[in-house]
Amino acid sequence: MKANLMLRFLALSTVFGLVSCSDDDDSSQGPLSGNFVVTIENVFESKEYFDNGTTGFIMPGDSESFSFDAGEGHYLSFATMLVQSNDLFYGFDEMGIPLYDENGNALTGDITAMVSLWDAGTEVNEEPGVGPNQAPRQTGPDTGADENETVKRITEVNDGFAYPNVSDVIKVTLAYDGGTEFTATIENVSGSASITTPLAPGVWVVNGAEQTPLFTVDNTASEGLERIAEDGDNSILDADLTLESGLVSPFAPGAYEINNAVFVIGESATEALEALAEDGNPSGFSNIFNIPVGASGPGPIFPGESYSFEFTASEGDVLSFATMLVQSNDWFIGTNDIELFNNGIPTTGDITNRLELFDAGTEVDEYAGAGNNQPPRQNGADTGAEENATVGVEETAGAHVPLIADMVRVTITAN
Structure with missing residues (x-):
């Protein structure tokens, strides 16, 4: 009787993955992996006037x-x-x-x-x-x-x-x-x-x-x-x-990388990052998000709209992404260091508190929402004065620029 019970337990354990049928240890199965979906939502409060x-x-x-x-x-x-x-x-x-x-x-x-x-x-x-x-x-x-x-x-x-x-x-x-x-x-x-x-x-x-x-x-x-x-x-x-007055901004198509950085703090922006941060053009990157959820083609996201992108990652992988704050010269919101697993558990939930507002250091800043070299008002791409600085956290945005949590919400779900 005991022998029959043990055989049944081993059979069920094999089906549900509780034990291995191999003589090798668990490490032979390789690192954990899974599918992730990142959603970037524009949560600016709509305003009528500036x-x-x-x-x-x-x-x-x-x-x-x-x-x-x-x-x-x-x-x-x-x-x-x-x-x-x-x-x-x-x-x-x-x-x-x-x-x-x-x-x-x-x-x-x-x-x-x-x-x-x-x-x-x-x-x-x-x-x-x-x-x-x-x-x-x-x-x-x-x-x-x-x-x-x-x-x-x-x-x-x-x-x-x-x-x-x-x-x-x-x-x-x-x-x-x-x-x-x-x-x-x-x-x-x-x-x-x-x-x-x-x-x-x-x-x-x-x-x-x-x-x-x-x-x-x-x-x-x-x-x-x-x-x-x-x-x-x-x-x-x-x-x-x-x-009814205040700054309201779209977010532009952006880019993401797994285990590579979209940007590096303290270094000069790459040509790809410059185009993303100044003109909302992420085409220089391999992995991009550019179609608003529910839309039929590429475009920015306005208040209440969102982007979503999906990828597969393994334990130890790190997410980096960036999206331009359109009512600026070269500012973007993003992060470089989102670990996708924590002690074997997939990262899920709201990660907005991990984001920062960055300055690409490529174009001289104007007052956010009013600058004539910002995308809504500029005559063409790359029209502002060159700044020749490095990528860094934007610390002088101005009191009229909302907190990050009042501009964007980013969540991760694991499938």
């Missing part, structure tokens, strides 16, 4: 300046209340003004001619500088009669009142500080105007073409714009714009 900020209370004779970065294709919009009114505000056209011309030249100088006086259409107009429901005289915010109209230039509103010329109240100038930086200055020049008035706290935003971040002509004003135009309260619109 940057935003506020302006303060500007008395006659005073001015306020604010600086920002912007690239070709970016526009500037702003709104500030004419305090001696019920719901009038100064601003550019609904889409703002382009900050570069078609030749890439930055807009500079006195741009007051681009400013209009707008009626928010939210409160019935009273005689400017006299009305009891205007900010200097009202008993509290939002006290005037509701108008239930839409946003229009004051020149298109027949309310029977006379308003000072725009240039008699406000002066707006724009300076180009070099690179991608601009400084806008709003000056209150109403001291000698027919109506002397403060300019109330307002907002500004850097937006894209065809966007109307503050208002749309002939449409109802938002609550945030109403509060600016009636009471000089910019808190609501500032909060809304802050929530």
Whole structure:
């Protein structure tokens, strides 16, 4: 009986691999191996606009300046209340003004001619500088009669009142500080105007073409714009714009290697890495990922999209990979040292905390998301100034660049 049980145990053990039928030891079977799938997901939070900020209370004779970065294709919009009114505000056209011309030249100088006086259409107009429901005289915010109209230039509103010329109240100038930086200055020049008035706290935003971040002509004003135009309260619109402004970037097709490094920290980038890091072109590598999951052809991945690649590896093998942060000159996210087995157990799960943001050292950095030599805005591949540095961790990306975990998520599964 015992002999029969032992034979049955040995048979079952052989089937499930519990014992070996060979006289050799376990090492004769070779190292463990398996199939792995790596998924790289773009987890940037989608944003409508690039940057935003506020302006303060500007008395006659005073001015306020604010600086920002912007690239070709970016526009500037702003709104500030004419305090001696019920719901009038100064601003550019609904889409703002382009900050570069078609030749890439930055807009500079006195741009007051681009400013209009707008009626928010939210409160019935009273005689400017006299009305009891205007900010200097009202008993509290939002006290005037509701108008239930839409946003229009004051020149298109027949309310029977006379308003000072725009240039008699406000002066707006724009300076180009070099690179991608601009400084806008709003000056209150109403001291000698027919109506002397403060300019109330307002907002500004850097937006894209065809966007109307503050208002749309002939449409109802938002609550945030109403509060600016009636009471000089910019808190609501500032909060809304802050929530919808920030850096958003695709990730470009990338490359991976098993037991070879895609990049080497402290050394000059190879031609293949330079092309990957500057232009999102991984063609110089043997193993690439370039087709978004669910797509029919190569392309970048935008928020909510992902890449996936599969390979076979053995115990002792190490994964290296890199993918370009597209809104940069030569930055990439990646790693060189992901061990694919740990004490015989395949590596699985979220490895995002093993990643870093690297600078390839091949092209001079510009402000991320605004540089005119970055892929979304450059005229062609390899157009930026050469940096002649080495590959290293990027440590001065800027406060507007999110943490890695807020840009990308990378997971490994073992089959």
